[in-house]
Amino acid sequence: MLQLVILSGRSGSGKSTALDQLEDAGFYCVDNIPIQLLPFLPDALKGKYSRIALNLDIRNISDWQQDLSNIITQLKSVADVVVVYMDSSNQSLLKRYSETRRVHPLSLMQAGLSLEEAIVEEGDLLRPIREMSDLFIDTSELSIHDLNKIITNKVLNKKAGHLRLVFQSFGFKFGIPTDADYVFDARFLPNPHWDENLRPLTGLDRPVQEFLKQHDEVQAFIDKISSCIEDWLPMLEQNNRSYVTVAIGCTGGKHRSVYVTESLGWYFASRHSDVAIVHREQNKHDK
The missing domain is CATH 3.40.50.300 (P-loop containing nucleotide triphosphate hydrolases)
Structure with missing residues (x-):
């Protein structure tokens, strides 16, 4: 087509x-x-x-x-x-x-x-x-x-005829993404920023990931979001949507939101045909 x-x-x-x-x-x-x-x-x-x-x-x-x-x-x-x-x-x-x-x-x-x-x-x-x-x-x-x-x-990278599910991390101090369909706030989760060894790293780095995995509330947060999206995804697909953007925010968009976004993206990539992961503030932290 x-x-x-x-x-x-x-x-x-x-x-x-x-x-x-x-x-x-x-x-x-x-x-x-x-x-x-x-x-x-x-x-x-x-x-x-x-x-x-x-x-x-x-x-x-x-x-x-x-x-x-x-x-x-x-x-x-x-x-x-x-x-x-x-x-x-x-x-x-x-x-x-x-x-x-x-x-x-x-x-x-x-x-x-x-x-x-x-x-x-x-x-x-x-x-x-x-x-x-x-x-x-x-x-x-x-x-x-x-x-x-x-x-x-x-x-x-969008597959023709499919709903593209986008998971996007962001920092609240830089503003909420205007294209987000769903916004979840991860600022209540334990913050790796306060560990001097983890502060320079991001949620893409294994030490930060291991830190967050130690806290049950982090996985519970991911599970709740996954369940919410899974419940409503069939209806969104039936509504002929081309995109659904799920935004996860923490203070700076560096640690918690990145880890949660990665976890959600990989989870849904094994279950949905068209998934994208975007870290909005990545360039800010690469400098």
Whole structure:
């Protein structure tokens, strides 16, 4: 079946970077295709390409908002479609436009519209496609390297037609992941940080793992989360979900959350066909 990735989101959120990565991975990429041509795309490219990525932006979505949902539903009947919505905070977008000195597309389309007004209005106009998206990526605090990792883990490595189960560790002091479907707080568990020998290590290192294994409440926490996910996973699959992201947080995203996330990921990898493990703060601790 044809694999079709549809990228959308506010201007400046990183769609072009994501599209470039998909192209490097072998996708046939089309930037800003007219929406009225979307229904004809599978037949037009049949036999030529098996993986296609599209970038839809405000320049053509605004006139086709009412039809977009029906068009995507139609495409999902003939292709494995994943809609990825990318966004960033207003402050981040303002900063990026200030640095590049580019003109916002809506400012070109509507005379007299300030940059800040254009950013807010674009979010309102794109709300319908955001609400129908399968994957939401907040790029406010992401480097290009971070974004590339997310695209790799959640899009490129996703098995066509399967629900991808993502287990992600994070640090509460860096903020809760905006794409998380379920969030569990591991900060009550024994903290290896207070052991000077374990402090420089992470939950990927055996000494930290052995420390946490000694405490029954750690395994009990893992078992409770596993049971919860196992109970609801069949219903999530029946609901045609493309992704479910389970986020585990501790203070810094270095020890406890990493160990719990690894344990959950390996447990479900033996039971579910499409599992990914992501450690959001890993780059911070590698420095």
